[in-house]
Amino acid sequence: MMNSIILNAATRLLVALLLMFSVYMLLRGHNLPGGGFIGGLIGSTGFVLYAIAQGAPATRRALRAEPQSLAMVGLGIALFAGVFAVFFDDAFFTGQWLFIGATEDDKGLPISTVLVFDIGVYLVVFGSILTLVLALEEEV
Amino acid sequence: MSWLLAAPIIIPFATAVLAFLFRNGPEGRWISIIGAAGLLIASGILMAEVLAEGVVAAQMGQWGAPFGITLVADLLSAVMVVITGITGLAVAIYALADIEERLEKLGYHALFQVLLAGVCGAFLTGDLFNLYVWFEVMLIASFGLLVLGGRRDQLDGGIKYVTLNLVSTILFLSGIGLLYGMTGTLNMADLHGAVQEVENQGLLVVVAVMFMIAFGVKAAVFPLFFWLPASYHTPSVAVSAIFAGLLTKVGVYALIRMFTLVFTTDIAFTHTILLWVAGFTMVTGVLGAAAMNDFRRILSFHIVSQIGYMILGLALYTPLAIVGAVFYLVHHIIVKANLFLVAGVARRIAGSTDLSAIGGLYKTAPWLAFLFLIPAFSLAGFPPLSGFWAKYVLVKAAIDAEAYVIAGTALVVGLLTIYSMTKIWGAAFWKPHPGGLQPKLSSLAPRDRAALLVPIASLAALTCIIGLFPEPFVQFAERAADQLLDPSAYVAAVLGADEVGLTGLAALEVTE
Amino acid sequence: MELLIAIMVGVLVAASVYLMLARNVLRFLFGLILISNAANLLIFVSGRLTAEAPPLIPEGADAPLELVANALPQALVLTAIVIGFGLFAFALMLVYRGYQSLGTLMSDEMRLAEPKEDGQ
Numbered sequence: 001m002m003n004s005i006i007l008n009a010a011t012r013l014l015v016a017l018l019l020m021f022s023v024y025m026l027l028r029g030h031n032l033p034g035g036g037f038i039g040g041l042i043g044s045t046g047f048v049l050y051a052i053a054q055g056a057p058a059t060r061r062a063l064r065a066e067p068q069s070l071a072m073v074g075l076g077i078a079l080f081a082g083v084f085a086v087f088f089d090d091a092f093f094t095g096q097w098l099f100i101g102a103t104e105d106d107k108g109l110p111i112s113t114v115l116v117f118d119i120g121v122y123l124v125v126f127g128s129i130l131t132l133v134l135a136l137e138e139e140v
Numbered sequence: 141m142s143w144l145l146a147a148p149i150i151i152p153f154a155t156a157v158l159a160f161l162f163r164n165g166p167e168g169r170w171i172s173i174i175g176a177a178g179l180l181i182a183s184g185i186l187m188a189e190v191l192a193e194g195v196v197a198a199q200m201g202q203w204g205a206p207f208g209i210t211l212v213a214d215l216l217s218a219v220m221v222v223i224t225g226i227t228g229l230a231v232a233i234y235a236l237a238d239i240e241e242r243l244e245k246l247g248y249h250a251l252f253q254v255l256l257a258g259v260c261g262a263f264l265t266g267d268l269f270n271l272y273v274w275f276e277v278m279l280i281a282s283f284g285l286l287v288l289g290g291r292r293d294q295l296d297g298g299i300k301y302v303t304l305n306l307v308s309t310i311l312f313l314s315g316i317g318l319l320y321g322m323t324g325t326l327n328m329a330d331l332h333g334a335v336q337e338v339e340n341q342g343l344l345v346v347v348a349v350m351f352m353i354a355f356g357v358k359a360a361v362f363p364l365f366f367w368l369p370a371s372y373h374t375p376s377v378a379v380s381a382i383f384a385g386l387l388t389k390v391g392v393y394a395l396i397r398m399f400t401l402v403f404t405t406d407i408a409f410t411h412t413i414l415l416w417v418a419g420f421t422m423v424t425g426v427l428g429a430a431a432m433n434d435f436r437r438i439l440s441f442h443i444v445s446q447i448g449y450m451i452l453g454l455a456l457y458t459p460l461a462i463v464g465a466v467f468y469l470v471h472h473i474i475v476k477a478n479l480f481l482v483a484g485v486a487r488r489i490a491g492s493t494d495l496s497a498i499g500g501l502y503k504t505a506p507w508l509a510f511l512f513l514i515p516a517f518s519l520a521g522f523p524p525l526s527g528f529w530a531k532y533v534l535v536k537a538a539i540d541a542e543a544y545v546i547a548g549t550a551l552v553v554g555l556l557t558i559y560s561m562t563k564i565w566g567a568a569f570w571k572p573h574p575g576g577l578q579p580k581l582s583s584l585a586p587r588d589r590a591a592l593l594v595p596i597a598s599l600a601a602l603t604c605i606i607g608l609f610p611e612p613f614v615q616f617a618e619r620a621a622d623q624l625l626d627p628s629a630y631v632a633a634v635l636g637a638d639e640v641g642l643t644g645l646a647a648l649e650v651t652e
Numbered sequence: 653m654e655l656l657i658a659i660m661v662g663v664l665v666a667a668s669v670y671l672m673l674a675r676n677v678l679r680f681l682f683g684l685i686l687i688s689n690a691a692n693l694l695i696f697v698s699g700r701l702t703a704e705a706p707p708l709i710p711e712g713a714d715a716p717l718e719l720v721a722n723a724l725p726q727a728l729v730l731t732a733i734v735i736g737f738g739l740f741a742f743a744l745m746l747v748y749r750g751y752q753s754l755g756t757l758m759s760d761e762m763r764l765a766e767p768k769e770d771g772q
Contacts, residue, residue: 295750
């Protein structure tokens with residue numbers, strides 16, 4: 001933990017920005033560079049920064065949930081996205097798509113299990129990186 | 141079909157998630173047991189399907205082979221998954237009494253289930269890169285289990301285990317890269333045909349040796365086994381038992397799979413190396429065991445020695461030898477996991493695994509002595525237990541192949557195995573306890589006693605059943621060996637019957 | 653281009669083998685990270701290199717219209733990087749914890765799990 005007013009003040013802004021950017025990266029991932037892994041990395045960077053500025057206990061309070069549990073929930077979500085295909089009689093991990101408001105020449109808003117899988121990956125990466133970093137931060 | 145093949149992977153993963161979320165209460169351990177039982181049932185259904193239908197295969201996400209990820213089960217894969225289910229359930233029950241609450245809160249059950257998922261995935265996948273991924277899933281879970289709790293000797297053993305296994309991982313990855321560069325495919329069934337068309341067969345042998353080293357580290361063969369006796373005796377007993385039973389066998393399975401399905405282009409060279417490796421592995425393992433003075437460390441060296449027998453079966457590469465290897469693989473997982481479980485009970489009631497610090501178990505805990513003798517004799521190859529038939533088939537195969545030296549080595553190593561088993565027997569069971577302690581099973585709480593002894597007794601019973609009625613098991617191993625030596629059914633199941641003959645780059649051109 | 657990257661892989665492997673021969677576990681780990689990058693490059697180059705041709709299929713077509721880069725090795729490398737990242741983060745943490753509780757980074761001083769027997 002570093003005791004610096006500049007870092008402290010900047011962190012408040014940066015954490016929010018990084019988290020928002022991570023969600024943007026997550027959602028953009030389907031057709032463009034980005035996705036769950038990158039999103040999770042960027043999101044966890046935000047909290048790593050917070051941990052450097054405010055210390056590990058404050059970060060745990062800010063996170064509310066334990067990072068290990070977040071990672072495990074993420075694993076569960078990713079698994080669910082794979083298993084979801086069972087309801088449609090498809091093979092394991094077959095992507096299922098729902099096009100909301102689709103018309104003849106517009107695909108509408110595509111919602112898919114691929115996205116759900118990516119959200120799971122996001123949480124796994126986010127949770128496991130924070131687990132490691134917070135453990136290291138508390139040791140030092 | 142797809143779900144049947146995916147279930148042994150999905151069930152442990154789902155169990156891991158649930159067990160982790162409930163890790164602070166007693167629910168976690170029951171979820172783990174239910175999950176392990178579910179895995180056993182799923183593997184049993186898969187086995188029935190494979191027995192009835194032959195090789196079954198499915199494409200994940202409906203991406204056709206050889207481009208997508210294939211899950212495939214032949215008899216060898218199916219039986220390995222069943223054995224994983226059996227040992228998984230046995231160890232999950234044993235863990236009820238063995239794993240402290242502190243470790244449960246750190247997520248022991250979740251890591252254990254992820255390990256099972258990784259092992260099952262490695263057995264079921266039909267894609268080389270996917271095999272790499274499952275190896276890593278297994279590896280990262282085993283890292284966690286090995287150092288869980290963070291005692292100093294655990295960290296010491298853990299560092300050696302982690303670093304050496306990472307080296308093997310990177311060799312594996314490089315091998316995958318080079319093989320892909322040469323053949324243009326990573327689907328194992330597709331590779332079977334594609335390697336025949338590689339122009340520079342010499343390069344292929346180089347890659348084969350890279351894979352041999354990579355899997356050899358995982359399987360703990362000579363001279364790559366040093367991480368195993370350095371680390372296997374340090375974690376909790378339940379963890380040692382599942383490691384001893386399953387982890388090295390995944391390496392052996394991968395060797396058998398790759399060197400019967402893919403790297404068969406220069407058998408005279410590759411399998412001769414394997415034969416030397418097998419001989420040295422048997423001898424160094426058993427000599428190492430003779431020099432040790434700790435229950436679990438002796439057993440760790442025995443794993444190495446026994447791996448040599450399985451490699452011997454693969455190296456001889458005759459139908460009978462492969463039968464022996466498959467039979468040995470199955471028998472050894474059960475016996476070895478069981479011996480570690482017995483060592484754990486001995487430590488519980490006598491206070492240590494150091495042979496000079498314990499004793500008197502025969503007098504005061506005769507049932508434990510009996511339960512130790514069954515797997516110990518089986519490991520050494522006494523008739524009529526399972527190990528006898530496994531060794532008999534292998535030695536017979538070696539003599540038939542006129543490899544008299546290796547047959548003799550196998551027999552001598554068997555004798556030395558008996559020597560170190562009698563060492564454990566004499567020190568832990570016969571001599572009086574040096575501290576004057578009277579180790580009794582009744583000193584355990586009834587609930588703990590049941591949780592510790594039921595898995596040991598069940599695995600011992602299984603050993604006896606295989607030993608007394610070996611006929612169906614040998615027949616099964618024969619069928620499995622037939623499938624391994626003639627992979628046409630495997631290839632047809634994965635690629636579809638029409639596409640046999642069009643492999644690798646050729647198949648790519650057609651689809652383009 | 654292939655030749656250049658092949659030479660680079662060779663240099664990386666040589667450097668990492670040198671590092672991995674050290675007794676210091678931390679150096680060994682650095683060597684491991686370096687060699688894993690060499691392995692990733694190896695996969696990448698064995699998929700053949702095509703400059704400036706992203707494997708994208710234009711809208712309306714089912715297959716790429718011209719020769720594009722091979723997407724599979726890129727996917728494999730990406731997966732390998734992700735896995736390697738996790739493994740090395742764990743290994744680094746383990747070595748750090750080991751240093752704290754064992755008080756050494758020298759591999760031949762780590763004899764706790766395998767104590768020297770008397771008379772050796």
